[in-house]
Amino acid sequence: MFDQFDPADDKMLQVIDNNGKVIDKERMPQLSDDELLKLYRDMLFVRTLDFMIVSYQRQGRVYTYPPNYGQEAIGVAAGAVLRHDDWLVPAFREMGAWLAKGVTMKDIFMFNMGFEDGMRFNEANHVLPFSVPIASQLLHAAGIGYAVKYQKKDEVTIAFVGDGGTSEGDFHEALNFAGVWKVPVIFVVQNNQYAISVPVKMQTASLNMAIKSKAYGIQGLKVDGNDIFAMLAAFRYAHEYARKEQQAVLIEAVTYRKGAHTTSDDPTKYRTAEEEKEWDRKDPLRRMKLFLEKKKLWSDAEEERITEEYKKEIDRQFLETEQSVKYPLEDAFKYMYAVMPQDLRDQQIEHEKFLQWKNGRK
Amino acid sequence: MKAMNIVNAINDALDIKLKEDKNIVVYGEDTGFEGGVFRVTEGLQKKYGAERVFDSPLAESGIAGTAVGMAVAGLRPVIEMQFCGFIYPAFNQIISHITRYHNRSRGRYRMPIVIRLPYGGGINALEHHSESMEAIFAHIPGLKVVVPSTPHDAKGLLISAIESDDPVLFLEPKRIYRAIKQEVSEEKFSVPIGKAKVLSQGTDVTVVAYGAMIREVQKAMVMAKEAGYSVELIDLRTIYPLDKETITASVKKTGRIIFVGEEPRSFGVGSEIMALANEEAFLHLEAPPKRVAAFDVIVPYPRGEHHYMITPEKIFYEIERTVKF
Numbered sequence: 001m002f003d004q005f006d007p008a009d010d011k012m013l014q015v016i017d018n019n020g021k022v023i024d025k026e027r028m029p030q031l032s033d034d035e036l037l038k039l040y041r042d043m044l045f046v047r048t049l050d051f052m053i054v055s056y057q058r059q060g061r062v063y064t065y066p067p068n069y070g071q072e073a074i075g076v077a078a079g080a081v082l083r084h085d086d087w088l089v090p091a092f093r094e095m096g097a098w099l100a101k102g103v104t105m106k107d108i109f110m111f112n113m114g115f116e117d118g119m120r121f122n123e124a125n126h127v128l129p130f131s132v133p134i135a136s137q138l139l140h141a142a143g144i145g146y147a148v149k150y151q152k153k154d155e156v157t158i159a160f161v162g163d164g165g166t167s168e169g170d171f172h173e174a175l176n177f178a179g180v181w182k183v184p185v186i187f188v189v190q191n192n193q194y195a196i197s198v199p200v201k202m203q204t205a206s207l208n209m210a211i212k213s214k215a216y217g218i219q220g221l222k223v224d225g226n227d228i229f230a231m232l233a234a235f236r237y238a239h240e241y242a243r244k245e246q247q248a249v250l251i252e253a254v255t256y257r258k259g260a261h262t263t264s265d266d267p268t269k270y271r272t273a274e275e276e277k278e279w280d281r282k283d284p285l286r287r288m289k290l291f292l293e294k295k296k297l298w299s300d301a302e303e304e305r306i307t308e309e310y311k312k313e314i315d316r317q318f319l320e321t322e323q324s325v326k327y328p329l330e331d332a333f334k335y336m337y338a339v340m341p342q343d344l345r346d347q348q349i350e351h352e353k354f355l356q357w358k359n360g361r362k
Numbered sequence: 363m364k365a366m367n368i369v370n371a372i373n374d375a376l377d378i379k380l381k382e383d384k385n386i387v388v389y390g391e392d393t394g395f396e397g398g399v400f401r402v403t404e405g406l407q408k409k410y411g412a413e414r415v416f417d418s419p420l421a422e423s424g425i426a427g428t429a430v431g432m433a434v435a436g437l438r439p440v441i442e443m444q445f446c447g448f449i450y451p452a453f454n455q456i457i458s459h460i461t462r463y464h465n466r467s468r469g470r471y472r473m474p475i476v477i478r479l480p481y482g483g484g485i486n487a488l489e490h491h492s493e494s495m496e497a498i499f500a501h502i503p504g505l506k507v508v509v510p511s512t513p514h515d516a517k518g519l520l521i522s523a524i525e526s527d528d529p530v531l532f533l534e535p536k537r538i539y540r541a542i543k544q545e546v547s548e549e550k551f552s553v554p555i556g557k558a559k560v561l562s563q564g565t566d567v568t569v570v571a572y573g574a575m576i577r578e579v580q581k582a583m584v585m586a587k588e589a590g591y592s593v594e595l596i597d598l599r600t601i602y603p604l605d606k607e608t609i610t611a612s613v614k615k616t617g618r619i620i621f622v623g624e625e626p627r628s629f630g631v632g633s634e635i636m637a638l639a640n641e642e643a644f645l646h647l648e649a650p651p652k653r654v655a656a657f658d659v660i661v662p663y664p665r666g667e668h669h670y671m672i673t674p675e676k677i678f679y680e681i682e683r684t685v686k687f
Contacts, residue, residue: 144432337464
């Protein structure tokens with residue numbers, strides 16, 4: 001597949017068109033009806049959860065949130081190939097992959113409500129916490145790749161970054177280390193066209209993002225990130241290749257951030273309604289829905305019914321989380337070190353004495 | 363027992379730990395085949411293989427960042443930054459991840475990473491090769507910062523650092539890498555992190571120093587003795603967590619305290635020691651606490667470095683002024 005989609009030719013892997021019609025039968029993944037429906041439901045769930053969190057933010061019940069809207073196919077496709085022991089190194093906009101790896105809604109809610117506890121991911125295996133300093137997490141993926149290779153384990157790592165992240169030095173260093181060390185890591189650039197307000201053409205003069213792979217001696221692939229089948233085909237192929245060949249891969253997933261960068265951002269300031277409309281036609285859920293409707297596997301009524309079901313469950317768990325969280329003083333201290341230095345303990349005790357005094361004043 | 367300098371002692375500690383624990387990997391720029399520009403890791407690649415002791419691409423952020431991933435996946439990386447002045451590209455990985463991962467993951471992922479860092483001046487080097495910027499690192503929550511002054515402590519502290527489940531910045535006083543030879547046990551032993559050592563008992567003034575400055579203070583103490591001043595010398599050995607008890611007890615006894623360091627004076631380790639003396643021993647003080655540290659300037663190039671470096675005479679001068687205050 002790498003030969004046929006040489007990034008130097010700027011070809012993009014695409015399996016269905018904007019009307020949900022299969023245009024590359026050869027690369028269409030073999031999927032049962034149940035598997036097809038699961039993929040769509042997973043995307044729908046991510047979209048519903050995403051909308052709900054944005055509305056909780058508007059109600060002042062969670063803090064700043066970066067929506068996934070428009071990019072659901074990429075995370076869901078990654079989640080479909082990640083095995084239990086494979087590693088997920090997130091950026092912060094690939095919710096489908098987190099959920100597939102066992103990150104719970106409660107984790108996500110807690111994190112967005114302002115609790116580090118939400119990043120412990122108790123029920124997930126091999127998922128790193130979200131990484132805020134852009135692209136710095138890619139080096140962690142290269143390090144995991146080295147470790148699993150050294151330990152002779154069969155574990156692949158998928159690491160995410162955005163288009164803006166490709167400008168960072170750590171992007172270069174991570175791909176360079178991974179190339180030199182020959183480690184089974186798939187780097188995924190979600191090229192959603194904007195880094196907050198800065199368009200992708202101001203990030204790079206490269207022909208595309210995938211072509212950067214060539215500088216590091218690794219394979220690269222440009223994929224339609226709004227085409228769930230293309231993403232799945234690409235991930236399956238890259239996963240197999242990374243495992244078998246013990247090599248890194250760079251995947252560029254071309255997509256569009258339909259929402260804001262975060263709930264603090266207003267995209268109408270830096271992009272046009274025409275542009276947004278154009279990308280509406282390429283929406284990943286819309287395209288898969290048209291595909292499923294042609295196969296008579298899906299309907300508006302079904303969509304409405306299941307969305308309501310999701311909303312109810314999301315809201316139930318959100319309320320449950322809201323009522324159970326607390327942040328005692330000790331939580332600010334106790335995880336700073338594996339073994340807490342006495343001085344830090346003393347700082348906590350000193351503050352507790354103040355609190356005692358303060359409570360005594362009332 | 364075997365006569366070792368600091369270079370031999372660090373090499374010996376790495377050798378012992380590499381033999382003992384397969385999860386330990388050692389890497390950095392020139393660290394593998396050549397054994398490092400200071401030859402500290404010499405012979406280790408040959409003994410333990412290029413999978414465990416190796417040269418990385420020339421990228422400090424890459425070295426530190428990949429160590430995070432290795433630690434997450436169960437390894438215990440010992441990484442080398444070639445010179446203190448080259449660590450800054452790795453600063454983001456240190457302050458944003460290495461020191462935060464344990465907290466961010468609520469204890470799920472530990473960061474048993476040792477960052478070896480040759481530091482300090484007095485070696486007639488190019489720019490960026492003589493800095494003593496340990497205070498920047500001691501200021502970062504989540505990090506431990508240690509610095510030996512003898513071969514014995516270098517070996518024992520490095521073993522403790524490698525066994526620590528928390529990240530440790532291990533400063534190596536390169537000026538005295540080969541200056542001191544000492545009989546050191548060839549067996550495994552450790553020097554605890556967080557414990558200073560009283561090197562000489564005294565009654566007139568407490569001097570707190572570490573690393574290459576210990577030797578300079580000891581030279582000043584010969585002059586002080588001749589002048590009739592009794593100096594208590596504390597080798598800090600660990601900058602963070604600071605051994606407040608040892609310093610406080612000493613200053614309460616002597617009533618005077620001087621910090622000696624080759625770091626820029628303001629907002630430094632010395633400032634912290636001064637604050638400690640004031641907070642914990644205020645009523646015992648008979649003279650103002652004093653910092654004998656470098657100027658707040660960039661380390662001058664070799665021909666001007668003598669203006670910058672702390673000399674025994676300068677230390678003696680301040681000891682005398684403090685005792686006579």
